[in-house]
Amino acid sequence: MQEQYSPREIEHAAQQEWERTDAFRVEETPDRDTYYCLSMFPYPSGKLHMGHVRNYTIGDVIARYQRMQGRNVLQPMGWDAFGMPAENAAMNNQVAPAAWTWSNIDYMRNQLKSLGLAIDWSREFATCAPDYYRWEQWLFTRLFKKGVIYRKNGTVNWDPVDQTVLANEQVIDGRGWRSGALVEKREIPMYYFRITDYAEELLSSLDDLPGWPEQVKTMQRNWIGKSVGMEVHFPYDQASIGRDGKLKVFTTRPDTLMGATYVAVAPEHPLAAQAAESDPQLQAFIEECKRGGVSEADIATQEKKGHATRLFVEHPLTGEKLPVWVANYVLMGYGEGAVMAVPAHDERDFAFASQYGLPIKPVIRTSAGDSTPAPWQDAYAEKGVLINSDEFDGLDFDSAFTAIGEVLKQKELGEPRTQFRLRDWGISRQRYWGCPIPIIHCPSCGDVPVPDDQLPVVLPEDVVPDGAGSPLAKMPEFYECTCPSCNQPARRETDTMDTFVESSWYFARYASPHYDKGMVDPTAANHWLPVDQYIGGIEHAILHLLYARFFHKLMRDEGLVDSDEPFKNLLTQGMVLADTYYRIDEKGARTWYNPADVEVETDSKGKVLSARLRSDGLPVEIGGTEKMSKSKNNGVDPQAMIDQYGADTCRLFMMFASPPDMSLEWSDSGVEGAQRFLRRVWRLAHQHITDGLPGALDITSLNDAQKQVRRATHLAIRQASQDIGQHHKFNTAIAAVMTLMNVLEKAPRDSEQDRAVLQEGLETVTLLLAPITPHIAHTLWQGLGHDTPVIDAPWPQLDESALVQDSLELVIQVNGKLRGHIQVPADASREDVEAAARSNENVLRFTDGLTIRKVIVVPGKLVNIVAN
């Protein structure tokens, strides 16, 4: 072992040895305990950012720790390779998305390898490869035939200038991000997954996931949003529009039905369109509602507006005429796209009724009384006894629910129903760089799925999109085809799939990544699945994780996997945040500048005053702290840090900075300290090894000093084992090793036994650090005299007897305030402890003139004397 710690050399050597011995390649070995450790695969955006380093180091620490527990650990890596950034890069640089993506993958693969991750690279794949997405298309055709996938209209953001559909991210303040044009809502046909058919199961099986954070399960439950309520029909007979019918609404408060004073429908509701046929003003209002983006955040924060129609519906119980309004706050996507409005007991309806002068009729006795004068009070929404409701007066919520449900059922005007907030998953995208939807539109046969023997539908790879419309729709050589059932000329679907589809099943593909007879090899898939530990950003808590759970169930129902859930344990990593900086051009478009290119001015207290771009010295706007992302250009490239300090230092620094589930504002202050710590470990080990390795440790003949050192070693084992193995708190595990090092550096090294105790300490430091800083651990382990590599060494065992102490220090409090410390024998009785506390000098001083009322003794911890 060299005297100087030189990360570059030892990291290179360790990585070469792992590669030479294929150290992380795994196979299905039936007699071994398996552990599938999976980190969310990256989008190949160009370079790694700190969030990636954090994510993959966490995964690697867990994988290596599990290997030291003796398990057969699978840790794969791949690329979520389809997506919008490739199209944007293509437009900016005139490179085809495929070429851009593949070169990013090559660069980022090298970056990942330089981090020394224990990955089985033989299983690597990219989702943009036809032998991957072929099976996605295969599953699509199966599901389409089963009716799990269907076609209907959906609403998208339309940029009238660029003549293209925009993603929500591309709509900023209601305008297209490139054109600056006001965005409109537009209805187009799309394919949908019937995820709502699985809503009940997706909800209930959350209870079978004790290894998931409560926070994520809560968010998913709320997202699925099961509510029990009533479907209520309001009949209408409208000579003016020549149609009869029933307006269906869903309500969770049928007990307030007698207080309904109007109904409101979404602007997209068919009844709104009917009413507008003879009403130009209403027509104009509906047009106005089309302005702006489709995202819920936009819709929910816009001003609540409504417009009366000339239509009326009948109250299902009283027959009273209720006016029909069109309101922009009613969402077409939830329930029936129509609501019954009870202004007296719903805050939003109350505001709307007040604004438009609609009647407010209280029908519930609440804690605020029998009436509902303005302003709104939260108590108005309470459940209570019914009033002003004829035959239902005096009933409480539950009996009113039942009674009103029965009457509605008799009249065939409604019945109890469960409603989910969850909507079916629309997956059609009018984009190029995605998996083609395997459907052929035939004038006589309709939508025909592409037969298995014609899969995959290969995406042409040399296209450079221009940002106007869908490129595939302009390529006859792609879309012209013949119908598989009737052989007549037909047109291939030119939409591609949402990229969430690829990331919904990749975890299963890793079990048999090169299998060419099916989506997965069921034997391999069932060997590895479910994933034992899944690690990824909290930002995926809902969408990705819900879709992956849904897909796993779809695959189960196709007989491809046996398990019900894909991820047994989930660790949601907090995001790495960084400041954002931008400038706005004359069109209103924003250009984002990387924090590395910006100079920040602060006052004497460190408060940020202004920021300017280094290259031109001119000011930039400060956009706040956000997650590192391509779109805000605030990702910090870890490469410079890896080059300067090495992978171990980066890994150590990143793991020491904070616990994995906490969000982290990026700052590199402290990297030096991580490096300094590794140098100290190296130096002590080097000195120890140079002195010659000691003989065996004899724990029966240790002196007090040696016992203290050995106690420190086993305290570190206890702390690190809990922190890494159970709580995934790597920062405190590292702190424990640092504390141990502080002891070892001062430990005596004179006798053979001194040095045997130190040997145990240094071996412990090496083993505890092995998952976190694997390269230095690899070298130290050899130096400490071991032939087998540290990756296969067992995790150190705690010797409880090393922790035993003869005496303890207790805290003495008077009235809860710290007043002193006493040293007592470990086996002292409660009486002895109390007596020692009472006679403490400081206690006497602070209780002087007071009467002692109570003495609380917490064994091994403290004594609190209550006096007044």
Next chain:
RNA sequence: GCCUCGGUGGCGGAAUUGGUAGACGCGGCGGAUUCAAAAUCCGCUUCUGGUGACAGAGUGGGAGUUCGAUUCUCCCCCGGGGCACCA
């Protein structure tokens, strides 16, 4: 707007889940070593008052429960994430 998580020294964070607030590290200050510097080592470092022993205050703000609250309860403020086409 809705759902969810968080807020502790100058900074990152710790606190065995109701029992010594600030572990461990960064930064800062002082010292040793050195011709000098780097590196390394030692000491101090929450705030206020005091030369000091020490005392008081203190975990976003306000109230409460308790012998004792960073931890539990209620109200409020601020920040992060998600909101179905960023991934």
